[in-house]
Amino acid sequence: MVKLIWLEWKKLKRQTVISEIIIYMLIIMIMPVFFINAVMPAFGESYASAIELNFYIQMGFVLFGGSLINQVFIEEYKNKTMALSFGYPISRKKLYLAKILFIALCIFVVTVISYIFTGIVTYTIDQFFPFINGQPTSSDILTYFGSIFLNSLIVTLISFVPLFFLEFG
């Protein structure tokens, strides 16, 4: 299965996907600063509110999930390369599972990394140009890092919603 997941990565238009990830990360990284300053200053009342805001912002990776589903599933059906895979000595269940796990792994890892980067960037900017009241408490930091995995998992699961609407031939 690990090999099948790796092969999904090899088949991908990697340059496109990597550029997409960089763009998403850059935008999401500065979103808390932008949102608190320009849209809703209420989230800057404390680090606890800013952490809550960040969770909603990271939901942006659901869009990245949609784009991956398009490349890994829809494009393969459109270009008929899916038929090529069906001719290999691998059961369809395994082929689909490899695709689903690959997408899940990508979204999860990218969201986790983005979570960490956004946290660091937001904290650093706040140190130079304060826009969040006070400093993060140890409980804030624990909550933040403690919720990274659960929240990334939620983003990953939500990303799969469009897959239920696909009909496979």
Add this chain to the structure above:
Amino acid sequence: MELIVKTSGLTKHTRRKAIVSNINLQIRKGEIYGLLGQNGAGKTTLMKLLTGITKPSSGEIELFGKRLTDHSKSLLKRVGSIIEYPIFFEHLTAMENLKLHCEYLGYYDEKGIKQALDLVQLKGIEDKVVKEFSLGMKQRLGIARAVITKPELIIFDEPTNGLDPIGIKDTRDLILMLNKEYGITFILSSHILAEMEQVVDRIGVINNGRLINEVTLEDIRKERTEYIEIVTTDVQKTLYILESELQLTNMKMIQGNRIRIYDLTYSQTDISKLLILHDIGIEEIQKHTSSLEDYFYTQINGGNRIG
């Protein structure tokens, strides 16, 4: 004789109609089997069923003596194929595509990839993306991909599609070479009947999803009829002279001005001399042989050839 492919009651239907209906096929080891049929007859669907791309609605497929199911797909390791047209990951290079194929099949032999590319005479294109390839090049690359793992059975749907005449001849020679030297069994389909005639051992005629006849090429050759066709300035007089002077009776007049002589006792030269002696102008005289095309046409249309 060992059977490589055996199907029993193989059927594939959509909600509205049967695409392939009750096909019982038996293909022997080392054979080159040709599938003949019009567009939409069901050839490609049959090939898709044999390669596991499509699942049958009913019936069974046996490959190498074992039933092909979703649990026995490992049998497909021994099969190479090009169905419809060669499909590739267009954004990847030729080499990346071939390596990907090998990885899916669990085959790791860099030499094998090079050998396959040499076989189809594709050199120096390894690092080019497939998107830039012409149809002919893709077809060659598709053939290379199909033979790379040295399978025991190769299924080619229209293998010469998009190839230039040299490519067609190379493909034909390659198929014959792989068959003779490596004993690879082939299932081919083609619309170019003359091409097929030069390669296959046996032919299955498919019409409306049904296998209506199976014949060896040997049988077709035996059944083959030869005739001389003449167009003259005076048809009635020609018929009279041929009958009275040469005692020819096995003749037929077609299209009102053409005479077909099936009795080949006399040569074209004898007939021409005789007609000239009787002052009959010859507009056309030619010896014909009914080909695979005629056989195919008769099978599909029940012999209602406009003639």
